[in-house]
Amino acid sequence: MFWIMGGDQLIRSLQKIDASPFTAELNEQMEHVPFAGFHFYDLIFPLFVFMVGVAITFSVPRMIRRQGRGAAVKRIAIRSVILVLLGALYMGGVSNGFKNIYFAGVLQRIGVAYFFAALIFCLCRNVKALVLICIACLVGYWALMTFVPVPGLIAKGTGAPGFLPVYNFDFSHFNPPSCASGKSLAYAIDQVFMPGQKFEGTLLSTLGAIANALLGIFAGLLLQSQSVLPKMKSLWLVVAGVVSVELGFLWGLEFPIVKLLWTSSYVLVACGYSAILLGLFHQIIDVWGFKKWCQPFVWIGMNAITIYLISAVVGFPKVATRFIGADIAAALGSWADFTRAALALFFVFVVCRFLYRRQLFLRL
Numbered sequence: 001m002f003w004i005m006g007g008d009q010l011i012r013s014l015q016k017i018d019a020s021p022f023t024a025e026l027n028e029q030m031e032h033v034p035f036a037g038f039h040f041y042d043l044i045f046p047l048f049v050f051m052v053g054v055a056i057t058f059s060v061p062r063m064i065r066r067q068g069r070g071a072a073v074k075r076i077a078i079r080s081v082i083l084v085l086l087g088a089l090y091m092g093g094v095s096n097g098f099k100n101i102y103f104a105g106v107l108q109r110i111g112v113a114y115f116f117a118a119l120i121f122c123l124c125r126n127v128k129a130l131v132l133i134c135i136a137c138l139v140g141y142w143a144l145m146t147f148v149p150v151p152g153l154i155a156k157g158t159g160a161p162g163f164l165p166v167y168n169f170d171f172s173h174f175n176p177p178s179c180a181s182g183k184s185l186a187y188a189i190d191q192v193f194m195p196g197q198k199f200e201g202t203l204l205s206t207l208g209a210i211a212n213a214l215l216g217i218f219a220g221l222l223l224q225s226q227s228v229l230p231k232m233k234s235l236w237l238v239v240a241g242v243v244s245v246e247l248g249f250l251w252g253l254e255f256p257i258v259k260l261l262w263t264s265s266y267v268l269v270a271c272g273y274s275a276i277l278l279g280l281f282h283q284i285i286d287v288w289g290f291k292k293w294c295q296p297f298v299w300i301g302m303n304a305i306t307i308y309l310i311s312a313v314v315g316f317p318k319v320a321t322r323f324i325g326a327d328i329a330a331a332l333g334s335w336a337d338f339t340r341a342a343l344a345l346f347f348v349f350v351v352c353r354f355l356y357r358r359q360l361f362l363r364l
Contacts, residue, residue, distance in 0.1 A: 009341035013337035016337055017334050029041060033259065048106075048110065053214060117210055167192055179263065199260075201260065208263060235279070241272045243272070306355065
């Protein structure tokens, strides 16, 4: 959450201070890859889903102990629906009409991935079975995208201004399987069955998002294991992460790494890096006990969804511009963007600290 609340702008501004190959590379890493490939910025979203999976291993068993399995399933469903609705509201709600509601946003994907992963974990606690389900999601998605021909698409309407046309399947001809933009099975299914505003491939790629959350569940189970020493947990997470990254890039040679399609190779790469980061921070914070430095990030983490929703209304960079703009920005010169981004982040931390100190949390 730190990055999308202004950390990315902080890094991007460095190029204006010192235009060098290094800062240019940093700036590029703060942008999503247009389609196939992987940048640091492509890690933020799946890392969030991965940590949702880790959290499931703590929250779901607690719900079952306190309320029973049936009540836990109901709670999971309610949480998921609320996340989807909040996500749709964040993306504009019904401002463009009911037929153009945007269901392909960040919170919507988190809500759907959480629903299926938490439901699976609630009903099946056997690790081997969970591993098989995760593999089935990754391999099944790859098989569908690799071997199933893509039905042709026939436009049946222009849709609302600024939106993609409305399509129907044309079963009179099929195109070869593809992962190219606008030519994949995931894209075709979205165009016909995805309600609201259309996207690249949200429905079918849910398989990848579920696997993403399940991999987080495995990390959470490792962290809770009583038979593994804390330092070995860190080591296992890092080693597993490295292996996952390597497998992901290797698979990417055949099944491209595409964030918009949440491909299986993308899941392995993103979850691999997520596991490495989790292992490193577990070692630093929980094993070595260096905790004070990360307190501001705890403030953000405890209210991640809250501050994400607040940012849609407040716009912290715009608030910062009221203090760092016009004459002051001119006086700061090349440091203006950096100072503005730092001030915006400061406001974020102030709000999150206020909520944390008063124990005000958005509980779904």
